Amino acid sequence: MPKQNWKEWWEERLGLESIFSFLRHKEVPRHKHTLWYYTGSAILVFFVIQVLTGFLLLLYYKPTLDEAHQSIQRLISEVPYGWLIRSIHHWSATMMIAFVFIHLMSIWLLKSYRKPRELTWMSGVFLLFITLGFGFTGYLLPWDELSLAATKVGTDIPRAIPLVGPWISELLRGGADVTGETLTRFFGLHVSILPMLIIFLLGFHLYLVQKQGMSVPFQGELKKEKLPYHSFWPNFVLRESIFWLILFGILITISVFFPRGLGNPADLLAPTPPGIKPEWYFLFIFQTLKLFPATILGISGETFAILFILAGVILFFFLPVIDNRPTGRKGQIITWAGVTLIIYALVMSIWSLL
Amino acid sequence: MKFKDSLISRRKFLNGVLGGWLAALGATIIQPVIKFIFPPYQEPEEVILPAAEYQLNQPNSFKVFRWGNKPGILKRNDDGSLTAFVAVCTHLDCNVTYLPEQRKFYCACHDGWYDEQGRNIAGPPPQPLRTLEIIEEGENIILRKREKSA
Numbered sequence: 400m401p402k403q404n405w406k407e408w409w410e411e412r413l414g415l416e417s418i419f420s421f422l423r424h425k426e427v428p429r430h431k432h433t434l435w436y437y438t439g440s441a442i443l444v445f446f447v448i449q450v451l452t453g454f455l456l457l458l459y460y461k462p463t464l465d466e467a468h469q470s471i472q473r474l475i476s477e478v479p480y481g482w483l484i485r486s487i488h489h490w491s492a493t494m495m496i497a498f499v500f501i502h503l504m505s506i507w508l509l510k511s512y513r514k515p516r517e518l519t520w521m522s523g524v525f526l527l528f529i530t531l532g533f534g535f536t537g538y539l540l541p542w543d544e545l546s547l548a549a550t551k552v553g554t555d556i557p558r559a560i561p562l563v564g565p566w567i568s569e570l571l572r573g574g575a576d577v578t579g580e581t582l583t584r585f586f587g588l589h590v591s592i593l594p595m596l597i598i599f600l601l602g603f604h605l606y607l608v609q610k611q612g613m614s615v616p617f618q619g620e621l622k623k624e625k626l627p628y629h630s631f632w633p634n635f636v637l638r639e640s641i642f643w644l645i646l647f648g649i650l651i652t653i654s655v656f657f658p659r660g661l662g663n664p665a666d667l668l669a670p671t672p673p674g675i676k677p678e679w680y681f682l683f684i685f686q687t688l689k690l691f692p693a694t695i696l697g698i699s700g701e702t703f704a705i706l707f708i709l710a711g712v713i714l715f716f717f718l719p720v721i722d723n724r725p726t727g728r729k730g731q732i733i734t735w736a737g738v739t740l741i742i743y744a745l746v747m748s749i750w751s752l753l
Numbered sequence: 754m755k756f757k758d759s760l761i762s763r764r765k766f767l768n769g770v771l772g773g774w775l776a777a778l779g780a781t782i783i784q785p786v787i788k789f790i791f792p793p794y795q796e797p798e799e800v801i802l803p804a805a806e807y808q809l810n811q812p813n814s815f816k817v818f819r820w821g822n823k824p825g826i827l828k829r830n831d832d833g834s835l836t837a838f839v840a841v842c843t844h845l846d847c848n849v850t851y852l853p854e855q856r857k858f859y860c861a862c863h864d865g866w867y868d869e870q871g872r873n874i875a876g877p878p879p880q881p882l883r884t885l886e887i888i889e890e891g892e893n894i895i896l897r898k899r900e901k902s903a
Contacts (some may be wrong), residue, residue, distance in 0.1 A: 455790070457784065458789075458790065458792075459792070477793050478789060478792060478793055479785070479788040479789055479793060480785040480786075480788055480789045480790075481789060482784075483785060484785075484789055681867055
């Protein structure tokens with residue numbers, strides 16, 4: 400069959416022309432903040448790398464108490480390029496989370512969450528928590544000393560939440576303590592439940608971005624004239640692909656020169672090794688929890704800290720409802736709050752490392 | 754655009770360079786992935802058995818041992834010598850068993866038969882059973898892979 404007929408055959412059945420036509424006509428405005436548009440697709444690139452390297456790791460990983468550590472040991476020492484695939488999975492996760500934070504704060508500071516993009520922001524906050532969930536559950540899977548200790552602490556924290564706390568902790572652990580049950584649960588979360596949730600939410604998030612078009616920050620909109628633009632396909636995609644290739648190069652370089660190591664196998668009965676710390680993206684919360692005194696206003700300091708963080712999370716989620724002013728307004732208080740949050744997180748993270 | 758005596762247009766040339774570069778990049782990604790997918794299992798070069806556990810005093814007696822991920826059968830022949838077989842059918846890789854009363858190896862998957870020296874005599878097996886080199890060394894019996902050419 401000639402090429403033209405093949406095209407028609409598929410078009411008749413799938414009707415994808417409307418999507419291609421949409422992408423050809425989609426415009427990406429050019430202004431001094433255009434750079435921030437690249438952060439979203441950077442996350443997507445790392446996500447795809449996570450999925451693909453995750454598939455590969457699944458070929459060798461054994462999610463049981465007796466075999467988990469050993470299977471990783473074999474993966475990084477015997478399987479061809481196993482160390483590299485695992486190292487890429489680790490560093491790509493790190494870079495993905497870094498870009499999630501950058502993406503999020505750029506949207507906060509540019510006020511891109513304002514009407515009509517409230518749901519985009521809210522689905523983004525859910526995506527943030529799922530991403531952190533991936534990080535938290537994935538950290539346990541190699542089953543070494545540090546990952547066991549970090550998971551003990553991490554799954555103990557929700558216990559301080561009034562009423563439902565102990566129940567949440569037990570649900571995560573699969574019992575009163577971190578055991579092989581926890582490993583099975585975290586594995587299931589990491590490779591099945593969280594991926595399903597993230598695909599669903601990511602689809603929703605991306606649909607909204609396409610539906611509403613790119614947000615233009617207030618400086619641009621105030622001018623009232625039409626901004627210059629790139630067509631999304633192929634001009635903007637090609638520009639983005641340069642950025643993707645640079646990121647990919649950085650990722651591979653870091654993965655090769657700083658391969659992810661593996662600690663001693665976890666021992667449920669051994670004392671915790673000194674100096675345990677969570678992954679860097681949890682450090683500021685870790686440090687916040689340490690700051691609170693034993694008791695405040697008659698309730699335990701830990702409960703107080705958890706309630707404080709929960710309140711922060713709720714405010715964060717409802718940011719578009721709190722700041723529902725029209726896009727033209729600058730929103731200096733919100734900017735100031737955003738900058739404060741960034742500085743707070745940085746200071747706390749660095750402090751916890753000292 | 755095309756120069757007067759040039760064979761290809763500039764666009765074609767650039768597309769070729771870019772496409773070739775992308776193909777090379779793709780290949781450097783695919784190659785480790787393909788290597789990674791296949792686990793690094795290798796058949797053992799040799800297996801050492803404690804002689805005490807593999808006495809096999811009676812002629813026509815046999816004992817199963819572990820040859821990597823496959824079973825092996827060590828058999829005492831009538832003349833007192835030992836033969837070591839890789840107890841896997843040469844047809845489709847099923848494990849075979851030795852039937853001492855009939856002095857035959859039998860594969861239950863597709864009714865394959867070998868005689869006591871491991872020669873394929875009936876059913877689908879295309880080749881005799883693989884045998885291993887035997888070195889009796891003090892308290893050990895060393896079973897070694899034969900070179901392909903032998």
